[in-house]
Amino acid sequence: MSEAIVRSICAEFEVEIVPANVSAKPFQTRAVNTLKQILQTRGEEHLRLVLTTLAETKGAQAPLEAYVIWAASDLVTACSGFIERDASAWLEMWDSLPLGWIMYATSHLRGITDQRRALTGAIYMYMFKDRRESLTGLKATAAASRHVNITHEQKVKYGRELLSVKASLPHGQWLYWLRNKSGLPEQTARKYIRLARRADQQERSAA
Numbered sequence: 001m002s003e004a005i006v007r008s009i010c011a012e013f014e015v016e017i018v019p020a021n022v023s024a025k026p027f028q029t030r031a032v033n034t035l036k037q038i039l040q041t042r043g044e045e046h047l048r049l050v051l052t053t054l055a056e057t058k059g060a061q062a063p064l065e066a067y068v069i070w071a072a073s074d075l076v077t078a079c080s081g082f083i084e085r086d087a088s089a090w091l092e093m094w095d096s097l098p099l100g101w102i103m104y105a106t107s108h109l110r111g112i113t114d115q116r117r118a119l120t121g122a123i124y125m126y127m128f129k130d131r132r133e134s135l136t137g138l139k140a141t142a143a144a145s146r147h148v149n150i151t152h153e154q155k156v157k158y159g160r161e162l163l164s165v166k167a168s169l170p171h172g173q174w175l176y177w178l179r180n181k182s183g184l185p186e187q188t189a190r191k192y193i194r195l196a197r198r199a200d201q202q203e204r205s206a207a
Contacts, residue, residue, distance in 0.1 A: 006035040009047060013055035015064065027055070029064035038073050049076050049083070057094040062103055071119040078124075079135040093127045102126065152195070159196025162189055 010017055016028045024030050039047045050073045054064060062068065076083065083090045106118040127135055150158075162182070166174045178189055 002036045002039050003032060005044065006032060006039055006047075009044070009051060010035070013051045015051060015055050024063035024065065026061045026063065029069065031064065031066035031069055034066040034069050038069070042073065042077065046073070046076065053091070053094055057091055058097070058099065062100045067115040067119055068099075068103065070116040071123060074116070074120045075123060075127075081137050082135045089131075093130055096130070097123065097126055099123070155192050156196050156199045159192035159194070160200075162193050163196055166193075 007017060010029070014027060017032055018024055018028050018030050020030045020032075022030060029035070035047065038050065050069065053072050053076060054069070079090070102122045103119065106115060106122050109115070109118050124135070162178075165177065165182075169177055178184070178186055182189060184192075
């Protein structure tokens with residue numbers, strides 16, 4: 001029964017189901033089992049929205065492989081509140097998405113990480129960059145958000161704070177604190193410290 005529903009919904013969106021041994025072309029899919037699983041676990045309305053997202057934008061110009069459909073399903077789930085508020089903006093983002101290029105780039109990670117998750121993250125990054133706002137309702141962690149688009153002056157300030165912490169720690173504890181407690185990549189922390197030292201030296205030279 002579920003396969004009949006899947007085939008009916010695909011027909012509505014003019015997505016052709018082809019045999020598993022055939023290479024899918026634009027507006028084609030061979031991922032019947034994936035569509036059935038999404039239907040059974042997330043429902044018919046969700047599946048229709050996934051196919052709307054893909055088939056009514058330029059997304060369907062890329063072959064609708066299983067991992068592409070799963071990525072769209074995951075993002076529809078994650079961004080459901082945004083879609084309810086502004087479905088047109090959602091489709092516009094997907095229409096401007098270079099999906100084929102993103103699929104090509106993430107394919108370089110095949111065998112290293114799961115293609116579905118890699119593609120989901122890459123697509124979300126493009127959409128977030130376009131909107132400059134959370135599409136999931138979640139905010140970034142404080143450690144992450146603190147270091148996005150910060151000014152040179154803020155980097156110097158962070159560097160001075162890091163130097164202050166370093167001076168207060170017992171000998172041999174700095175690297176442990178930096179790697180396990182600071183929330184910063186070691187390379188970033190060292191960059192901020194260099195900027196702070198350079199700024200302090202320039203201030204002393206100007207005095």
